Amino acid sequence: MKVGIVGASFARAAYLPALRHVPGAEVVAIASGRIDSAQSAAEAFGVPAAYDDWRVMLDKHALDLVLIATPTDLHAPITLAALDKGAHVLCEKPTAMNAGEATAMLDKAEALGRLHMIDHELRFNPDRAKIADMIRNGDLGDIRHVNIANIGSSWANPGGRPRGDWWSLSEHGGGRLGANGSHQVDLLRWWLGPAASVVGQALTIIPDRQDKATGEPWTATADDLAHFTLEMASGALAQVFMSGVAANNIGNLVQVFGSKGTILLDERLLFSKEGGGFEDISVPDPNAALPGLNKGIWNVSLVAALRELADAIASGRKLQQGATFFDGLANQIVLDAVKQSTTRRAWIDLPKERR
Template structure:
């Protein structure tokens, strides 16, 4: 491999796509990478994106991109229903892969991709970048070092922002549960992954999923739209450690709490809060108190947990993940979340869905 890892990105729309506002600035900020190719479904849009971002090669199909000899790493940033096809093509071409989360449209697809990546021996990373965020790296160390003592309980409240009364066209597909990009899979999945990274896995769940809103509108024209993805997620969780958890996510936004993670232990408490329930995207603050403290007070995240340049919010945690991935590709490590990590998280979400459907607790 050359000094820089050649990156080909599938799914770039100038100015508005997730790739444009997070992946491209993240990759540009790191000396390990060179964006050498991109593809969309139309040559006109591909060439426009290549011109805007200064990328040498533009393709109107993914096959040409994954077979470009300059591409070492294929980044998949399209809608969830297309992940299986595109990731499979990249792995079959012998390329390393970074795929956005959710990895698959359900557990079965995720397992198929993880098995193929192991068989072909490629580095396969998934975009669960919340666990790379400085605040969660710091939280993990605080817990591991005994700041709160034994963790007794966990409370998590979040607003999905989406899955409310209105949605714009780029996000409209998330309102259809069949597409696999739901409030459960995206903000709940991302945030629970970070929580489990810090506190250990959840072993048992009792869940309730509900559609309190079934009708929404597509803005700006207020076209009627059905909401089939649940806008209420409630989970009663037991962690492998014995700690218990109460989780509630709701669609849209609240005039009150939009992100709260509270960890209560035998020796102390930690509180993380933010403006939205997407731990992977938005900035958060952390407070703590222990021993004789009568209340929590702000904690400063040490600089050692930030190993990338300061970037805009959406790109920051993505850059943190890409920094880990560069080392994984070169050294064979697994610091960036892998497809196997994604399968573990898909299993948790699958257990939540099955618990809600059956009306009984499920082992993960």
């Protein structure tokens, strides 16, 4: 299986180490906006070809799979071009700049019969998969409400990021809502089913910034704090709060409240039956011990995601696990609605999901 990658930074941190543990996968080319970045990643992992133009890479190689880890504004154009060239596609989150682009990606992939996955790798994390199983098995009873908090300090220092950092620019699709909120929306939909309505805000708390190397002033336009409440079609309520401007890293906390029990997920997965104490039911990830992987659930969970996609390609079957472009579109519609809610200061009703 010939693999091409667009986006060298995430490739070096996550894709390339994970692909060493995916049977049949051969990375033949990598592209980046900077040729030195592409060449450095290629040399470190023995990739034969490096480019500073993804279009040239797609023209020169017959690829079975293209992995896309670029700023969000490039997701749709690269995806559409890769699909036209005959490749299956894994695209990073958020899916696209808006639901219109996400729809075009889905429509083309389906029309051409290509496999499509959004890299919501947390679906392959054993603890989060166990939550999904427990909800479906009725271990928690009816889910009444869910709280998710993700608090960090990566945007807290006005002089801590480089000028032009795309993660801080709305015109490139940056911001906490897309970077982390997309994962949370995907998990909630996976666990609880479709979302019916949403209210929330995507806010830029620290717009005035200075380049971390030169001190030159610049303006951040993407959200560094976002929060929203989802009303699920099931009737459950889910609240998500994400901040990158706290003084300290608190990390991620998930609380799931059902009629028969409660789940807490922090560093450990804890479960309490109604009226009882909490028991540690954490599930270790067997891929965590694989050599060469960078630490963290994102990098470890990616191995299982890529194995599922690679096996589906090799076997000529549909995906049995993971988030597809159908999910990517549904997630994007929620993100778009949060932005609408920010402006309108109102609940936004969501359309029925495509399947």
